[in-house]
Amino acid sequence: xxxxxxxxxxxxxxxxxxxxxxxxxxxxxxxxxxxxxxxxxxxxxxxxxxxxxxxxxxxxxxxxxxxxxxxxxxxxxxxxxxxxxxxxxxxxxxxxxxxxxxxxxxxxxxxxxxxxx
Amino acid sequence: xxxxxxxxxxxxxxxxxxxxxxxxxxxxxxxxxxxxxxxxxxxxxxxxxxxxxxxxxxxxxxxxxxxxxxxxxxxxxxxxxxxxxxxxxxxxxxxxxxxxxxxxxxxxxxx
Numbered sequence: 288x289x290x291x292x293x294x295x296x297x298x299x300x301x302x303x304x305x306x307x308x309x310x311x312x313x314x315x316x317x318x319x320x321x322x323x324x325x326x327x328x329x330x331x332x333x334x335x336x337x338x339x340x341x342x343x344x345x346x347x348x349x350x351x352x353x354x355x356x357x358x359x360x361x362x363x364x365x366x367x368x369x370x371x372x373x374x375x376x377x378x379x380x381x382x383x384x385x386x387x388x389x390x391x392x393x394x395x396x397x398x399x400x401x402x403x404x
Numbered sequence: 405x406x407x408x409x410x411x412x413x414x415x416x417x418x419x420x421x422x423x424x425x426x427x428x429x430x431x432x433x434x435x436x437x438x439x440x441x442x443x444x445x446x447x448x449x450x451x452x453x454x455x456x457x458x459x460x461x462x463x464x465x466x467x468x469x470x471x472x473x474x475x476x477x478x479x480x481x482x483x484x485x486x487x488x489x490x491x492x493x494x495x496x497x498x499x500x501x502x503x504x505x506x507x508x509x510x511x512x513x514x515x
Binding site: 322324331332333334337346347348349382387388389390391392393394395396397 | 406437438440442444448449450451452455456461491493495496497501502503504505506507508509
């Protein structure tokens with residue numbers, strides 16, 4: 288069965304960096320585009336970034352563009368999110384999600400990132 | 405301020421029917437992009453409920469249905485059950501933002 292397991296969350300000071308990982312299993316990882324979607328505490332869902340199946344292209348929401356980098360290693364079935372220059376407003380649960388066409392058919396359980404001094 | 409607009413909350417008694425609206429614009433729903441719906445139970449990750457406006461993923465009961473017209477879409481839930489109490493989100497693609505967009509979410513309360 289499809290499984291997505293995020294890791295790497297934690298508490299980080301403003302301005303610092305953090306890298307999230309998402310380990311995929313149960314499907315042909317290299318055939319699917321993958322996304323990061325976040326949810327601030329008590330708030331709604333916000334799409335953050337997508338990377339195409341082969342890593343050839345990435346697209347970002349304006350809120351993270353220039354600070355976050357999405358990448359993947361298809362040999363390790365793993366998706367990454369490098370987050371730099373973190374701000375308090377980046378505090379959220381970060382979900383990785385698989386996309387089939389333009390919808391998200393499977394989600395991970397999420398990892399919490401807290402940006403605080 | 406979300407790109408797609410949903411009512412913050414809806415409610416209904418067990419067995420009743422409720423609808424949740426999702427209003428977009430000419431750069432997303434109105435441009436012909438599909439609308440998808442997700443259910444998020446308390447403390448859990450979102451789950452795909454309806455894809456491509458009106459299609460069910462495997463395992464989703466047909467009490468849930470979706471429709472789309474013009475710049476809006478709707479999710480209908482019939483035969484409300486206590487287990488349907490959750491947050492519901494619509495999602496589409498926006499050409500001016502070059503990315504996916506979500507509604508602000510609607511909290512369903514089963515009375």
